[in-house]
Structures are given as C-alpha cells and as structure tokens.
Amino acid sequence: MSVGETGSITDLGMPASGGAFDEHHPPDAALVGDCVHCGFCLPTCPTYVLWGEEMDSPRGRIYLMKQGLEGEPMSDEMVSHWDACLGCMSCVTACPSGVQYDRLIEATRAQVERHHERDRADKALRGLVFSLFPYPRRLRVLRGPLRLLQRTGLDRAMRRTGLLDRVSPQLAAMERLAPRLSKPERVPERVPAQGPRRAVVGLLTGCVQGAFFPGVNAATARVLAAEGCDVVTPAGQGCCGALSVHNGREQEGQAFARGIVDTFERAGVDHVVVNAAGCGSTMKEYADLLADDPAYAERARVFASKVRDVAEILDQLGPVAERHPLDLSIAYHDACHLAHAQGVRAQPRRLLTGIPGLELREIADPEICCGSAGIYNIVNPEPARELGDRKAASIVATGAEVLVTANPGCLMQVASAISRSGHPMGMAHTVEVLDASIRGVPADTLRATR
Numbered sequence: 001m002s003v004g005e006t007g008s009i010t011d012l013g014m015p016a017s018g019g020a021f022d023e024h025h026p027p028d029a030a031l032v033g034d035c036v037h038c039g040f041c042l043p044t045c046p047t048y049v050l051w052g053e054e055m056d057s058p059r060g061r062i063y064l065m066k067q068g069l070e071g072e073p074m075s076d077e078m079v080s081h082w083d084a085c086l087g088c089m090s091c092v093t094a095c096p097s098g099v100q101y102d103r104l105i106e107a108t109r110a111q112v113e114r115h116h117e118r119d120r121a122d123k124a125l126r127g128l129v130f131s132l133f134p135y136p137r138r139l140r141v142l143r144g145p146l147r148l149l150q151r152t153g154l155d156r157a158m159r160r161t162g163l164l165d166r167v168s169p170q171l172a173a174m175e176r177l178a179p180r181l182s183k184p185e186r187v188p189e190r191v192p193a194q195g196p197r198r199a200v201v202g203l204l205t206g207c208v209q210g211a212f213f214p215g216v217n218a219a220t221a222r223v224l225a226a227e228g229c230d231v232v233t234p235a236g237q238g239c240c241g242a243l244s245v246h247n248g249r250e251q252e253g254q255a256f257a258r259g260i261v262d263t264f265e266r267a268g269v270d271h272v273v274v275n276a277a278g279c280g281s282t283m284k285e286y287a288d289l290l291a292d293d294p295a296y297a298e299r300a301r302v303f304a305s306k307v308r309d310v311a312e313i314l315d316q317l318g319p320v321a322e323r324h325p326l327d328l329s330i331a332y333h334d335a336c337h338l339a340h341a342q343g344v345r346a347q348p349r350r351l352l353t354g355i356p357g358l359e360l361r362e363i364a365d366p367e368i369c370c371g372s373a374g375i376y377n378i379v380n381p382e383p384a385r386e387l388g389d390r391k392a393a394s395i396v397a398t399g400a401e402v403l404v405t406a407n408p409g410c411l412m413q414v415a416s417a418i419s420r421s422g423h424p425m426g427m428a429h430t431v432e433v434l435d436a437s438i439r440g441v442p443a444d445t446l447r448a449t450r
C-alpha cells in the first residue's frame with residue numbers, strides 16, 4: 001500500500017513487536033493514565049447507554065488503548081469497540097479528571113487505519129464515502145439526480161420496496177439521510193457590511209453544507225453582513241479535513257487542512273467563520289494536526305486562533321441589526337462538536353432568545369448524541385438509527401414547532417428520525433432563524449417541514 005487518496009500509510013513504521021501501535025503518535029500513555037476509572041462518563045456515553053457494555057464505554061475503550069500500549073496486538077475486537085465510538089466527546093465534558101479522550105481516540109483511529117485490515121465491504125463503503133463527501137464539486141454534481149428522484153417521488157417508492165436495505169443497509173441509510181433539496185443559492189465572493197464595518201470575516205462554505213444546505217451559507221453571509229461584517233467567501237475552497245481526521249485518515253486530513261490555510265491566508269480576513277460544528281472543531285485543532293510540518297506549523301497556529309463558530313462571533317460582536325418578532329417555539333439541539341468539542345452552548349441560546357416572541361425549549365438528555373457523528377450513521381446505521389429515534393422522541397416531547405441546530409449532519413440525522421416518528425416539524429440552522437428575524441420573514445416559513 002502507498003500513500004494515496006485513502007490516506008492509508010505503511011511508511012510510518014509497524015507496531016512494536018506484539019503491540020497495537022507504531023511509534024508515530026500512538027495514544028499518549030500519560031493521557032491514558034489520567035483515567036481513574038471512576039465511571040462518571042458512563043451515563044453520558046451513547047454506546048454505553050445503548051448496550052451497557054464496559055468495552056463500549058469511554059473507560060473500556062481507554063483500557064483497550066492501555067492494553068495496546070502494553071503489548072497486546074491490535075485485534076478485530078479492539079477495533080470493533082473503537083469503531084463503535086461516535087467521537088461525540090460527551091465523555092470529555094463529563095470527566096471530572098480532565099481525561100482528553102478526544103486526543104486519545106484520534107490517535108487511536110489513525111493507528112487503526114494504518115494497521116487494521118478492514119473487510120472488503122467496509123473498505124468499499126469507506127472508499128465511496130471518502131471519494132465523495134470531502135469534494136464539494138462532486139457532491140454538487142449529485143444534487144441534480146437526487147433532486148429529480150425526490151421531485152418524482154421515486155426515492156419514496158424505492159424506500160417502500162426495501163430493496164436497497166436488502167442490498168446494503170449502509171447505502172440505504174445514505175439514501176434516507178439525504179435532505180429535501182431546495183434551489184441552489186450562491187453566496188457572492190464578497191458581501192459588504194451594512195453600516196459601519198466591525199470586522200472582515202471569511203466564510204467556510206463546507207462540503208455537505210455547501211451542497212445540501214446552500215441556504216444556510218446564504219443566511220450566514222446575510223446575518224454577518226447585517227451585523228457589520230464584510231464577508232469574504234473564497235471561490236473554490238475545498239474540504240476542511242474534518243471527516244478524514246475524525247476517521248483516522250491523517251495524511252488526507254492534513255492535505256485538506258493545508259489547502260484551507262492557504263485559501264484563507266490569501267483572503268486576508270480577521271476571522272474565519274464556520275457554520276458546521278464538526279468542521280469548526282477540527283479547524284480549531286489545526287495547530288496540532290500540522291504541528292510536525294515546518295512549513296505550516298506556525299501558520300496553522302495563527303489560522304486556528306482566528307476560527308469562530310458563527311454563533312460565537314455573532315455573540316461576541318453583539319447585535320446591531322433590528323430583530324423582528326418571530327412568534328415561534330423552538331427546540332434547540334446541541335451538536336456534539338459544538339457543545340462538547342468547542343464548549344459553545346450559551347451563545348446560540350443567547351442569540352435565539354434575543355429574538356422577540358421566540359420561545360426556546362430544552363431537550364431532555366442534551367448530552368447524548370443524535371447518532372449522526374460524521375459518517376457514523378452511514379457505517380453504523382443500526383445504532384445510529386436507535387440514537388436518532390431516541391433523540392426524535394425527546395425533541396417531539398418538547399412540543400416545539402421547529403428544531404434548531406448548528407450542524408448539517410445533525411439536521412439530516414434528526415430530520416430523518418423525526419420523519420420516521422410521524423411528527424413532522426420544521427428544521428432550521430441557528431443562522432436561518434436569525435436571518436428570518438432580521439429580514440422580517442414570517443415564522444410559517446420556518447415551520448414548514450424540510
């Protein structure tokens with residue numbers, strides 16, 4: 001095997017004799033040692049909640065890393081427990097000892113991709129996902145046929161036959177998750193600030209966000225401009241590398257990250273604004289991701305310090321644009337990579353409750369992941385579906401008219417689960433609600449189901 005699009009590598013060394021990991025950034029033994037086995041993280045871990053198995057808890061997965069560091073070879077069973085982790089980072093929030101499970105699982109996943117031979121079907125599925133999702137142009141090409149399927153109702157007819165489920169539950173999950181596509185909305189390369197300029201910001205359009213939720217990017221640019229930002233959206237920007245990094249494809253993720261650093265350096269912006277939680281959390285970690293690259297280490301550190309989730313920057317700037325009332329009840333779902341990975345919980349709530357007439361309702365067990373988790377709901381469709389159904393039940397129980405969240409993966413996962421629940425409701429990104437309020441769009445537009 002050679003370094004290629006798959007991101008698989010063999011030139012970084014083989015695992016030490018008998019051990020699971022090679023010497024290229026194995027899970028840090030000191031971080032493993034920080035776990036005092038208290039178990040406080042267990043009730044917040046979605047896989048432990050589902051199955052009650054120690055090895056499918058954060059503590060169990062850390063124990064397996066310890067075994068790997070102590071000489072145990074990497075086994076299929078070990079990998080199955082690490083693979084089953086959603087990477088939701090709920091355990092990081094819950095841990096009183098400050099165990100950095102995020103760093104541990106990321107290092108472990110890169111080792112798994114180097115040293116574990118996946119079965120043919122799993123490899124093919126991952127090959128398909130990674131030759132498609134991190135490429136905005138390829139995803140945009142998919143829009144046409146997908147829209148045609150949806151408009152003719154062929155997608156629903158195909159679903160009723162159950163044929164795809166029998167051929168491949170993973171491909172069936174992919175088809176079910178596809179959102180209802182609206183008309184494409186292009187974001188101009190530069191949107192000038194309204195009123196006195198308060199900042200110059202760059203906008204990451206993202207892969208899935210750009211192809212499947214272009215309205216979210218358009219709304220983000222409008223809201224930022226209304227709040228006094230010059231918004232620069234560089235054309236031809238690529239993937240941020242989040243999907244690759246979260247799945248152990250280290251070199252692929254690093255290559256994408258370098259491209260993003262180059263693009264936004266050229267744009268000359270004060271901040272880089274992100275409206276997809278998974279992307280933002282990875283971009284804030286670029287300093288670590290590119291630490292070994294002398295040409296990029298310092299540039300990545302500077303870049304990472306400029307990254308802001310859209311809710312963070314809007315909250316930081318404070319509102320200047322008038323908010324029109326929205327007579328609406330919403331349930332706000334914390335995306336894991338916003339709440340747990342970036343600690344952004346209060347800002348979106350402050351922004352949303354700043355809209356006159358809007359009522360925000362909290363969802364029970366907010367720390368438990370909805371099952372989206374990057375590509376988890378494609379490669380592990382069964383537990384993802386169960387988690388989605390649980391989340392949908394908690395959301396429906398709020399009685400809210402619209403579900404609001406800040407990540408395209410969560411929007412797709414929750415929309416699909418809510419539609420299964422038979423209680424259809426509106427879905428929106430936080431910035432779409434703010435945009436509707438600033439522009440005086442009727443609340444019914446948000447109530448419309450997606």
Ligand code: SF4
Nearest residue numbers: 045085086088089091
């Ligand atoms: S990241 Fe999420 S799924 Fe993985 S061990 Fe932690 S809580 Fe469990």
Ligand code: SF4
Nearest residue numbers: 035036038039041095
């Ligand atoms: S990860 Fe943290 S909360 Fe979980 S068992 Fe270890 S020390 Fe306790």
